[in-house]
Amino acid sequence: MELTKDKSRHHHGNLHAALVEAGIEILRSSGLDALSLRKCAALAGVSHAAPAHHFGNLEGLKWAIAEEAFARFSEFMRTHAAASDDTAHGRLLGICRGYLAFARAEPALYEMIFCLQRKEPESKRDASTSYGILRDTCAPFVPPGTDPVIIETQVWSLVHGFALLELHGRLGDTPPPDDAILALLRHIGQEPA
Amino acid sequence: MELTKDKSRHHHGNLHAALVEAGIEILRSSGLDALSLRKCAALAGVSHAAPAHHFGNLEGLKWAIAEEAFARFSEFMRTHAAASDDTAHGRLLGICRGYLAFARAEPALYEMIFCLQRKEPESKRDASTSYGILRDTCAPFVPPGTDPVIIETQVWSLVHGFALLELHGRLGDTPPPDDAILALLRHIGQEPA
DNA sequence: ATCGAATCTTTACAGTGTAAACTTGACACC
DNA sequence: GGTGTCAAGTTTACACTGTAAAGATTCGAT
Numbered sequence: 043m044e045l046t047k048d049k050s051r052h053h054h055g056n057l058h059a060a061l062v063e064a065g066i067e068i069l070r071s072s073g074l075d076a077l078s079l080r081k082c083a084a085l086a087g088v089s090h091a092a093p094a095h096h097f098g099n100l101e102g103l104k105w106a107i108a109e110e111a112f113a114r115f116s117e118f119m120r121t122h123a124a125a126s127d128d129t130a131h132g133r134l135l136g137i138c139r140g141y142l143a144f145a146r147a148e149p150a151l152y153e154m155i156f157c158l159q160r161k162e163p164e165s166k167r168d169a170s171t172s173y174g175i176l177r178d179t180c181a182p183f184v185p186p187g188t189d190p191v192i193i194e195t196q197v198w199s200l201v202h203g204f205a206l207l208e209l210h211g212r213l214g215d216t217p218p219p220d221d222a223i224l225a226l227l228r229h230i231g232q233e234p235a
Numbered sequence: 236m237e238l239t240k241d242k243s244r245h246h247h248g249n250l251h252a253a254l255v256e257a258g259i260e261i262l263r264s265s266g267l268d269a270l271s272l273r274k275c276a277a278l279a280g281v282s283h284a285a286p287a288h289h290f291g292n293l294e295g296l297k298w299a300i301a302e303e304a305f306a307r308f309s310e311f312m313r314t315h316a317a318a319s320d321d322t323a324h325g326r327l328l329g330i331c332r333g334y335l336a337f338a339r340a341e342p343a344l345y346e347m348i349f350c351l352q353r354k355e356p357e358s359k360r361d362a363s364t365s366y367g368i369l370r371d372t373c374a375p376f377v378p379p380g381t382d383p384v385i386i387e388t389q390v391w392s393l394v395h396g397f398a399l400l401e402l403h404g405r406l407g408d409t410p411p412p413d414d415a416i417l418a419l420l421r422h423i424g425q426e427p428a
Numbered sequence: 429a430t431c432g433a434a435t436c437t438t439t440a441c442a443g444t445g446t447a448a449a450c451t452t453g454a455c456a457c458c
Numbered sequence: 459g460g461t462g463t464c465a466a467g468t469t470t471a472c473a474c475t476g477t478a479a480a481g482a483t484t485c486g487a488t
Contacts, residue, residue: 052436052483078475089437094477096435153353160346160399191405192415195396203392206353212384222385245452245467271444282468287446289466 058106060086061093065107069150074157079103108158111151116172118144123179130182137179138201138223145205152209156202251299253279254286258300262343267350272296301351304344309365311337316372323375330372331394331416338398345398 054060064085068077079100080090097103122140126132145152176194184190204219213219247253257278261270272293273283290296315333319325338345369387377383397412406412 050484053434053485054436057435079477080475090475091438091477092436100476157350157353160350191400192412195400196393196415199392199396199399200389202396203388206392207384207388219385222389245465246454247466250466272446273444283444284446284469285467288468293445 054086054088057086057088057092058096061088061096061103062106062110065103066110066151069107069154070148073150074153077104077107104154104158108155111148111155112171114148114151115141115144115155116175118147119172119175123175130179134179134183134197135220135223137175138197139220141201142205142208142219145209149209152205247279247281250279250281250285251289254281254289254296255299255303258296259303259344262300262347263341266343267346270297270300297347297351301348304341304348305364307341307344308334308337308348309368311340312365312368316368323372327372327376327390328413328416330368331390332413334394335398335401335412338402342402345402349395 061082064082065077067085068081079093082103083090083093086092093103097106119137119140122143123133123136126136126139176198177190180190180194180197184193200222201219204213204222207213254275257275258270260278261274272286275296276283276286279285286296290299312330312333315336316326316329319329319332369391370383373383373387373390377386393415394412397406397415400406
């Protein structure tokens with residue numbers, strides 16, 4: 043059960059990472075509702091109060107896990123964008139494909155991310171996160187004088203909706219949502235500046 | 236604190252409704268995370284185990300509250316649809332406006348609904364619910380040979396995305412999303428059959 | 429070598445969901 | 459009217475949770 047435990051008794055070494063990894067493990071095997079400070083501690087082989095000392099409270103642990111999840115999410119999108127045509131349209135389609143691929147590959151982490159984002163403070167949305175990637179990729183499609191957030195929301199929520207459909211298995215034999223995404227891109231309109 | 240308590244000791248009368256109302260009250264005042272069986276029981280003035288006897292478990296209580304929330308949600312959309320032009324476009328725009336109005340008027344209930352929907356079984360999506368309204372309103376826009384769920388998702392997730400933006404206050408002075416919804420309708424395309 | 433600070437453990441407590449047994453009231457039936 | 463039956467709430471009990479507080483241990487700088 044225990045993941046890593048070198049130094050004797052106190053001073054684990056990098057408990058932070060071990061606890062996050064334990065949390066991801068629990069998410070994958072038992073889902074979001076099963077995640078608890080005490081289970082993480084047990085899986086990492088430390089006392090039940092150790093996580094609170096590191097992350098403050100349960101919310102803090104969740105955010106730490108989400109940070110890791112966001113990093114992997116971003117990586118997914120970057121690789122898919124790189125595998126697409128090197129045009130503004132191609133890159134945007136690429137991150138959308140990456141988005142869906144991540145939701146398929148890591149449903150537990152995906153759920154965690156999007157259950158937490160509803161209380162996410164603005165401060166967490168800097169350029170290094172997936173929001174930054176989205177913003178950069180959408181930028182060429184934002185008409186002058188329009189709030190970029192309008193365009194970003196159209197792309198993001200559309201892909202999110204399709205991801206939920208897929209996770210619920212309601213997208214059985216219907217064609218992949220490339221069509222819908224491409225249609226959205228056409229609708230968003232003009233060529234990049 | 237107590238809402239209703241007529242019959243002495245046992246046999247409340249309609250504890251079911253009283254507990255749902257208490258739950259809504261808690262949601263509105265303290266948010267989703269504060270909702271618990273025991274607090275509902277206390278607010279309704281019954282013993283702490285009574286809710287479980289009625290709803291099975293916490294999940295059951297949440298679904299019961301969500302059912303009521305969905306009813307009010309549907310009502311919102313129906314009235315807004317009735318206040319719009321009596322065309323296919325008008326009705327669709329109307330339910331989108333109703334959607335946003337509900338999210339603004341009842342953020343707690345809105346959050347409850349959309350945190351629960353991720354585990355919603357297909358069986359709950361019958362015609363009497365808001366999904367039925369959405370399906371009917373979208374029907375004229377579904378091209379022949381296309382899975383209706385594709386179109387419904389485009390509308391639903393777009394409006395949902397804007398609702399989240401608004402709840403987070405990120406839609407400050409930008410024009411109301413009528414524009415975006417209208418653009419989506421144009422993109423969805425052809426006139427109703 | 430010592431002192432302070434960081435790291436984890438121990439102990440403790442209130443709140444939670446939930447199962448089980450018990451009590452009360454309502455209602456049909458004779 | 460007495461009686462049995464059943465549903466609705468209550469009581470009791472327990473395991474699990476987050477979290478605060480205080481103690482033990484190790485690291486690192488001085």
